[in-house]
Amino acid sequence: PNQHINHQEKNRNNKMNITSQSSQGRVVIEIEGRIDTTNYGEFENSVNKILEETPNEVILDCSNLSYISSSGLRIFLTIHKRMMGTGGKLTLKSMQPAIKEIFDISGFSSIFNISI
Numbered sequence: 001p002n003q004h005i006n007h008q009e010k011n012r013n014n015k016m017n018i019t020s021q022s023s024q025g026r027v028v029i030e031i032e033g034r035i036d037t038t039n040y041g042e043f044e045n046s047v048n049k050i051l052e053e054t055p056n057e058v059i060l061d062c063s064n065l066s067y068i069s070s071s072g073l074r075i076f077l078t079i080h081k082r083m084m085g086t087g088g089k090l091t092l093k094s095m096q097p098a099i100k101e102i103f104d105i106s107g108f109s110s111i112f113n114i115s116i
Contacts, residue, residue, distance in 0.1 A: 015039055018046045025056035032064040035072030044075045051079070056088050063094035068102060080112060091115055 016039050017032040027050055035043050051058070058079065068076075076092070083090040092114045095103070103109045 020050050027055040028059045030061040034067040036069045037071055040071035059091045059093055061093050065099055
């Protein structure tokens, strides 16, 4: 069956907005704004709700992600481990140069599947 699930969460301070679309085991999560120490918990909760559906593929659309803290990086790593554990695939897409640089410096670029 063709299933479309839309999920949207807005941070109280409007620093972060998460939108997800799900179809046939594939979830695209769009992250807008910042993931930092004030909101990483909300980001983690939102993503965990989405992952409860055990998708085969998760795409994190980072085109509107303007900042990510070490707490945010840890959550990305947790998502990666969960997807690997279920045999799923995680792709990070459309990173801005400043975000890509953080992944390069931290060594995370070699861990994640990053597409342009």
